[in-house]
Amino acid sequence: MGAVTENTSANAKPNQDVFAATLLKLAEADKNIIAVTSDSRGSGKLVAFGQQLPDQIVEIGIAEQNLVGVAAGLASAGKKTFAVSPACFLTARALEQIKNDVCYSDNPVRLIGISAGVSYGALGTTHHSLHDFAVLRAINNITIVVPADNFETEQAVKLAAQSTKPVYLRFGKKPMQLLTEDASIGFEFGKGRVVKKGSDVAIIANGETVYPALLAAQKLEESGISATVVSMHTIKPLDVTLIAQLATETKAIITVEEHMINGGLGEACASYLLQNGYKKPFKIMGIPDEYTVTGSQVEILNHYGISADGIAAEAIKILSGN
Amino acid sequence: MTDKELKEKSVEYRKKILKYIVGANAGHTGGSLSCTDILNVLYNDVLNVSPDDFGSPDRDRYIQSKGHCVEALFVVLADKGFFPETDLETLCKYKSHYIGHPTKKVHGVEQNTGALGHGLPIAAGVALAAKMDKKAYRVFTMLGDGELPEGSNWEAALTASHYKLDNLCAMIDNNKLQITGTNAEVCNTDPLDAKFESFGWAVKQVDGHDIKALREAFASMPFEPGKPNLIIAHTIKGKGISFMENSVKWHHGVPNHEQYETAITELEVAMANI
Numbered sequence: 106m107g108a109v110t111e112n113t114s115a116n117a118k119p120n121q122d123v124f125a126a127t128l129l130k131l132a133e134a135d136k137n138i139i140a141v142t143s144d145s146r147g148s149g150k151l152v153a154f155g156q157q158l159p160d161q162i163v164e165i166g167i168a169e170q171n172l173v174g175v176a177a178g179l180a181s182a183g184k185k186t187f188a189v190s191p192a193c194f195l196t197a198r199a200l201e202q203i204k205n206d207v208c209y210s211d212n213p214v215r216l217i218g219i220s221a222g223v224s225y226g227a228l229g230t231t232h233h234s235l236h237d238f239a240v241l242r243a244i245n246n247i248t249i250v251v252p253a254d255n256f257e258t259e260q261a262v263k264l265a266a267q268s269t270k271p272v273y274l275r276f277g278k279k280p281m282q283l284l285t286e287d288a289s290i291g292f293e294f295g296k297g298r299v300v301k302k303g304s305d306v307a308i309i310a311n312g313e314t315v316y317p318a319l320l321a322a323q324k325l326e327e328s329g330i331s332a333t334v335v336s337m338h339t340i341k342p343l344d345v346t347l348i349a350q351l352a353t354e355t356k357a358i359i360t361v362e363e364h365m366i367n368g369g370l371g372e373a374c375a376s377y378l379l380q381n382g383y384k385k386p387f388k389i390m391g392i393p394d395e396y397t398v399t400g401s402q403v404e405i406l407n408h409y410g411i412s413a414d415g416i417a418a419e420a421i422k423i424l425s426g427n
Numbered sequence: 428m429t430d431k432e433l434k435e436k437s438v439e440y441r442k443k444i445l446k447y448i449v450g451a452n453a454g455h456t457g458g459s460l461s462c463t464d465i466l467n468v469l470y471n472d473v474l475n476v477s478p479d480d481f482g483s484p485d486r487d488r489y490i491q492s493k494g495h496c497v498e499a500l501f502v503v504l505a506d507k508g509f510f511p512e513t514d515l516e517t518l519c520k521y522k523s524h525y526i527g528h529p530t531k532k533v534h535g536v537e538q539n540t541g542a543l544g545h546g547l548p549i550a551a552g553v554a555l556a557a558k559m560d561k562k563a564y565r566v567f568t569m570l571g572d573g574e575l576p577e578g579s580n581w582e583a584a585l586t587a588s589h590y591k592l593d594n595l596c597a598m599i600d601n602n603k604l605q606i607t608g609t610n611a612e613v614c615n616t617d618p619l620d621a622k623f624e625s626f627g628w629a630v631k632q633v634d635g636h637d638i639k640a641l642r643e644a645f646a647s648m649p650f651e652p653g654k655p656n657l658i659i660a661h662t663i664k665g666k667g668i669s670f671m672e673n674s675v676k677w678h679h680g681v682p683n684h685e686q687y688e689t690a691i692t693e694l695e696v697a698m699a700n701i
Contacts, residue, residue, distance in 0.1 A: 139559075163555065163590075171548045171582035178552020181538065183484065184559070201542055202579075206549055210531065210539040 114282060120258040120313075121219045121276035125150035127262040128187060132161050138185045138266060139163060143172045149189040149219050169194045173202035173214065180212040185266055192218025192234035192275055193225070200240055207271045208246040215265045216273045221251075222312065222363030223392070224278040226401040235392050237275065238340050239368025247271045248294055249340040253315035254281045257338055260292035277313045277363070279402065284315060284336060297344040303331035306420045307351035310361035311337050311370055314390075314406075318361050320413035325420055332420060340370055345377045352378055357386035357423045361416060363406065366391040386423045390416065428471055431701060433638045436506070437467050438698045441667045442691060443502040443512070449687050451518040453527060457664040457677035459499035461602040461635070462569060465660050466503045468641040469567060469598075478509045481535060487564050488553050490538045492546020493571035493600060494528040495679075501525060501533070509535035544577025546570060547597055551587045554595035554655075565648065569598045573605030576614045581626070584655075588627030593649035596656040597628075600635065602664035606678045619659055628657045635660030668693055 132138040132154065140146075141163045146155050155162045163179070165172045169190055176188035188195070195218050196203065207214045218237060225232035241249050248270060252258040258276065265272045272294075284300040292298065300315070301322050310318040315336045322332035333355060337344065351358060358378070360371035371389030378387065390411055398408045406412060410419060428436075440463050448454030470476075474487045491500055498518070505512040510533065517523035524532035528541030538549055550568035557564050570580065587595050599619065607613050616622070620630045629650035633640040641660070650656050664678070665671025668690045671680075682690060 160559070165582075165586060166589075168579075168582035168585070170544075170579040171551075171586055174545060174548020174579060174583060175552035175555065175586060177538075178549040178554070179556045180552075181549070182553045182556030182560075184556050202545065202548070205539060205542050206545055210549075212538075 117280040117282045118255055119278050119280050120252055120255060121278060122150050123255045123258040124217065124262050124274070124276050125154060127259045129154045129157065131263065131266050132158055135185065135266070136161065137183065139179055139187070141165060141172055141176045141179065141186060141188045143167055143169050143190045143194070145190045145219065148191060149217070151189060169199040170202050173199040173216070174206050176214045177202065177206035177210060177212040180214045181210070187215045187217055189217040189219060191232065192221035192237055193232050196234060196237040196240060203241070204244050208244050211246060211270070213269050213271055215268070216271070218273060218275040221275040221277050223397070223402050223405045226405060227399060229399065230397055233397060235365040235397070238362070238364045238370060241273055242341055242368060242373065247273055247341065249273045250294060250338055251275045251312040251340065252338050253312055253336040254284050256283055257292055257298070257336065261338070264294055275312060279313055281313060282316055284319060295339045295342045295344055297347045298336040298338065299333060299347070300336055301332065301334040303333040304355060305331045306357045306359060306424055307333040307335065307355040308359045308361060308416060308420065309335045309337045309348070309351070309370070309374060311340065312363055314361040314363050314411055317411065317413045318416050321416035321420065324413055324417040328421065330420060330424065337370060340373055343373050343377065348374055348377055349381065349383070352383040352385050359388045359390060359416065359419055359423060361390045361411060363411065364391050365394060367394055388419055388423050390419060430638050430642070433467055433471060434701045435698060436471065437464050437638070438667070438694050438701070440467060440499065440502050440506070442694050444498045445682065445687060445690055447502065447515045447518050448498055448681055450516060451520070452681055453519045454498045454681060455495040455679045456681065457604070457671060457674070458493060458496040458571060458600065458602065460666045460668065460671065461662040461664045462493070462496050462600040463499050463666065464636045464638060465569060465598055465600060465641060466499050468638060468645065470503050470507055472642050473645045474567070476535070478507065478534060485562060485564050488537050488550070488566045490546045490550045490566070490568045491529050491540055492543065492568050493574060494540035496571070497527060497529050500529060504533070504535040507535070543571070543574035544579040547580050547583040548586070550595055550597070551583045551592060554587070554592040555590055557594050558590065558592065565594045565596065567596045567598065569600055571605070572599055572601045572603060572610050572616065573613070575599070575616045575619070584623065584626045584628065587655035591653040592655045593651070593653055596645070596648055596658065598658045598660055600662055601659050602662040604664045604673065604675050604678070606675070608675060623657045627654060629654040630657045630659060632659045632661065635662035636666055667697060
């Protein structure tokens, strides 16, 4: 693979832009695809969708519970429904509708959480979604996918469109570099993507944290440390086969996520490892259970060590036995 | 079916509702008895659903928002042949699909409900899909009056009006009681007609135990082209059983043996007087 740099190339787009472009393309060919929005077509990048396919967008207004309930009804009547709303509102305010109307009733709504994690930065905790993995992991009958780059995003949207089961896709606002040019690394729900191979430490990340994990791996190489980097885009169902393999082949595991450390990717991995007899040095990097520091997305993530330097430092620390 | 035959069905339904609630030693007795006549008319005079063709994309849909009154729904579905009535002997028993709220595991149930304030948004979504697909099927949902403070109802009321869903009909089982007391004491929602009319709905008020009035109301859909339909059905909680009527304690009270015998006797007298 080529060198990955921190400089964002002109080709890097926010994943939610790629989501919208992909959905528009799919919907042009399939009149049964319906986008449902809660005054969120701007932030969801669906303005063009609304202009070009006005009969395939349903505007609900700012009413997320109703957004999900109506989407469930549309899905039950055969519509391939994408319910699009900021992740913070979609997965908190409408959680009961997700639990009952989508998952329990098995209406295959594609729930699209946009501007997720701390994408909204200085808008503060009301606009952050640091709970969504945790709450959705605790609900039966939903696939949870957090694409890391534009490639994963496009693939995830296409797969979601074909899905006959509820799916949650989570996107952020930051332009994302491709993790790898290696076309042999495919994408399917429930299969982690090994975007860099190494033997000392495995860094399992998802969403917008995979890229800094990859940069961290490059820094570690300069220090003689070989790291595997995995985009564990699907949290549920979790690729436990890959996790077991990483636990066998490397000396330590670090997980990284733009989510509270409670109940997210890291705890999902830890649960599997502990219950299956893997006793390896293990560290969860995420947002701690505290009043979240204020600032931009990058400032917040840097504050909590979710950066190339922070992840590399954690790797050195865990390998040195500290 | 004649009005008289439907009235007889209502009495039979009420007897079975009590029978299976007693068998399960659980159930929402008062509300199931208040909505019996509405479901009777809906399934025997309005909906184009059948057990053999339940997957038809053109079928009418009924989504029970007040899911806790599932006993009434189950009794009606059994009568319509969706499953053998004897299945109801497993009501609320270990591993039974016949639980205390509707689930799609039971043939004839459209959506899993139970949490309140969910039926109307889903029904609005289905009705919107019908409009998009230019299909003629209609969508019905029954709400309890006690669930009206749930904000999602009013969100969906806006959507139904905004999208001119005149193929949608909401029925409010307006028995005026909820678990704590009267609606007026708990959270006054009156005047319901003016509220919904101001949201852009066409509203009819009927005696929810008057078979003829219910039939006429349903038959006049859409009440006004371009507006969603609301039937405010004025009902009596515990209807048909003298000691249960208008009594909060029968919200989910289960009759003992003696009360059950008395209730059945009252229903048999009612049957004889039809």
